[in-house]
Each structure stands twice: as structure tokens, then as C-alpha cells.
Amino acid sequence: MDNVMVAFETLHSMKRKGKGQQGYMAVKLDMSKQLNKAKTSIFFSSNTKKATKDYILTLAGTCSTSSYEKYLGLPTLIGRSRHAAFKGILDRMRSRISNWKTKFLSQAGKEILLKAVIQALPTYCMGVFKLPKSLLNEFNRVMHHFWWGHMNQEKKVHWVSWNQMGKAKGAGGLGFRDFESFNLSLLAKQGWRLIQYPNSLAATVFKTKYYSKSDFFQAKIGARPSFIWRSLCAARGLLEKGSIWRIGNGQDAKIWNCRWLPRPTSFMVQSPVQGLSAEARVTELIDGDTKQWNSALVHGTLGPEIAEIVLKIPISVTGARDKLIWTETKDGEEESTTHALWSCPSAMDVWNQGPTVFQKSSNNAGDFKSLVEKSSASSYQDSLELFSVTAKGIWQRRNRMLFENAFTYPSQVARQAVDLLESFKAAQAQPKNRTQHSQDLFSIWMPPPMNTIKINWDAALSVAKNRTGFGLVARNHQGSIVSTKKLSSGGVLEPLLAEALGGLHAVTWAKEEVGNQLWWKVTLRL
Structure with a gap:
């Protein structure tokens, strides 16, 4: 989308330039193995003299383009009638659903057609422009009429409102998109890219032109801005609420x-x-x-x-x-334990691979604690054990996807949960001697390789004193203590955050001791 945004912003600036002795031009190229002059055109700024245009066009052997042509499937310049500029999308929608074959679709077939085809048609355009509300309402109306079976002039009763049908299936709807909200979401995504990637080409262009002395949130719309910039500004409120x-x-x-x-x-x-x-x-x-x-x-x-x-x-x-x-998830839902382990689509894919007692329709708890309690009351011990192991597998699958970009199939997660539970039960059935049991209860310190220093750390919280303390110990491969260190800071942190901060102190300590002959190689362990 960066290329599209930069191209349209460039054309807007050239269209506005009506004064000055120096004109500008933009060349639209069509190249595969070689330059295709038949599909190549040049756009000139408004102040370019006619003689200059004719000379350049003759030299290039191509034609001039007007502001009414399209670039990458989008209108290059938007006039006063924005509804007319994007009406072609509405016409394509109507042509898709007016096909004679769609008359024989079942309700399930209609749902697939609306979600996979009709809702996808304006997505590309809505990622750049904020479409007129009147046009978005017509998109919703076309889908609504098609769903309830309107034919030509025949009208049928709409038994459920479109707002209700737009809710998630878990909330009693069918999951159809509201185009106005979806449009703002896509534009907010582009605004978020300008914030997170300030050195990108698009961010550099917009910052130079609209907010060179401020930031994206404080930028003003300005005089005679482009339609793209107006569209991005319309989504700023959504970004402010979610960040x-x-x-x-x-x-x-x-x-x-x-x-x-x-x-x-x-x-x-x-x-x-x-x-x-x-x-x-x-x-x-x-x-x-x-x-x-x-x-x-x-x-x-x-x-x-x-x-x-x-x-x-x-x-x-x-x-x-x-x-x-x-602060929110990618699909706009608040991230919570229930969402991460149960209600999000990726978690549901895993639960659907398990026993029927785990199916989404069987439990609709508001929070994860209530969900576990309800499962405990209605399930056998074996099912509850499998529930716990599967939830752990879903969490690990989520983390691998987020931090390692590694995808695991839902069926594989469900199968691994069953195998892990069976292995655990088999291990519990085997007798253990007293020595083995003692070793299981206490963590055994593992020495580092030779000529390596190992740092272990821990954090302690004191609510009474409102302080957080950190203890660090460095040992060599023989287990001998090389050095120790303790630190403290004001305030009581969350336990996980305190442990993470202890790790940071360990890294800092290791960096400080790099010059020490004994500390030339260091490994860290919580």
C-alpha cells in the first residue's frame, strides 16, 4: 500500500500546482521484459505549458494521461462527487449477486458468497480511502436484500436486523462485516504503519507534507489536503482509543x-x-x-x-x-485469558479437534475461571485433565506463532495433548525410589561448560517496604562462586516483570565484567 499512497499523494500535489514557471510530470510505466509504450502514459502538473507537453510526448513516443484514468485499480484523483468516483464497486457487487446461479443457493451458500466474494470487493479500496457513508450503507443494503431473497421488485420480510447479523456467531449473529467500521479499521492500520515505521517512504512523504513539526496524532488536516490524508485523519480517533x-x-x-x-x-x-x-x-x-x-x-x-x-x-x-x-488483538477483541485460550478463532480450531464436550457451543462462560468451573462440574476427571493439557498446548502454540512465526496445525496440538497426558499418566504409574522422588522435588543446578561463567538470579518483593530486591550469583564450571551481587529498587513490581528486570540486571552485570579475565564467556539462567 505504500506505493499506492505515495503515488496518489504525488498526483494530488501535481494537480494542485497551478502556478510557477517550472512544471512537473509523473510517468506511468508498464514493463515486463521491455518498455510497453502503448501502456505507458505521462501525467503533467497543471502549470506545465502545452508546448512543453507536446515536445515531451513526441520525444517519449507515448500519450498523456488524464485525472480520470485509474492507477492500480483505483481512481487517480477524487472529485467533488466521491459517491460517483467509487460507484463502480457497487455495480460490481450487484452484478455478482444478480447472476442467475445465485438464485439456487442455500442460506449456507449465500453466507459463503457474501463473506468470500462480496465483502472482499471493496477491501482494497477501503484500505486507502474512506468511502462515503451513503455508499457504505448501500453495500450493506445490497447484502441484506440478497440474504433475505429480494428478487427484482419483490420484497421480503427482514426477520433480523442487519446490526444483529453483523455480530459474531458466538454472540448470536452471523459475523457479517459492517463496512463503515471495517473501512475505519483498514485506514487505522495504515495510520499505525506511519507511526511504527517512520522511516518508510510513505511515512516520510506524509510527515514532510503534513506534520513536519509535530506527530501523526497532533497533525492538522491542513488546506486543500489529499483525499488519502483526510481518510487517514478520520481513523486517528480509533488509533488513540486502542493504543x-x-x-x-x-x-x-x-x-x-x-x-x-x-x-x-x-x-x-x-x-x-x-x-x-x-x-x-x-x-x-x-x-x-x-x-x-x-x-x-x-x-x-x-x-x-x-x-x-x-x-x-x-x-x-x-x-x-x-x-x-x-492494547488490543489484531481482530479488535480485548486480549484476555478467555480470548487467548478459548474464544479466539485459532483456539476454537484446536478445541474442535477434541471431544464434543470441548465444543464451543457447550460452554459460553464470560471468563476463563467460570469456564473451568463449569467444565469441572459437567465433565469427568479424564476430560478435565485433557482440558488443562490442551489449554497449555494452545498457549504454547500462540507464543510460537507470535515470537517465532512458527505455525502448528490445530490437529497436531490436539494430538500432542492426548499423547502428553498419556505419557504423564504412564510415568506416574511407575514406582519411584526415595532418591528419585527427592530429586524431582528440588531443582538441580547444572554447571556451565568449562571456562564459562554462569549467572543465576532471582527477585523478591516486599509489599511492606514497597521495594523489589534482586540477587545474582556467578559460578564457574566447578560450581565455585566467582562473585555475587544484590540490588533493590523502589516500588513493588508484578512477579513476572520483576524476574524479567532481574535478567536485565544480570545482562548488565555480565557486560560490566567483560574485561575481567575470568568473565570472558558468560551464560545466564533464571
């Missing part, structure tokens, strides 16, 4: 005007402005020397309730910039 700042050095996020607190639903500081200016950045609450929160200033500025939340937020010890992150 949050992850604090690094605090230089980008504002204390009172940005979403940066890990506290739903506002994620913003609600206390009145005091002590600092309304435009103050989060970095002003951080001690520059220790790179830790200035506890006294945080309490005095934000109050005890918010200060308790802020002091638990880790700060980058390397001075990394603040980063805008997405």
Missing part, C-alpha cells in the same frame, strides 16, 4: 494528555494539573542520575493512588524512547 504509551525514557509521553498508565479504562492521569505544566512530559518525573522514579515528586504531583501505579512501571536503563503499543 497506549510504553514508557522508556519518558521524553515522548505527556503526563496529563497521553495514555500511559497501565490502568483501564482511561489509561490517563485523571488528577488535576499541579506542580508541573499541563504539557509536561513523563521524563520530568524521573531522576536523570539514577534513572528511577522520583518518588517524592510523583506522590506530590499525582497523588498517592496514581503514584502507586506509576512507581510499578519499569524505566529503561538504556535510555530507550517511549513506544506506542497496541
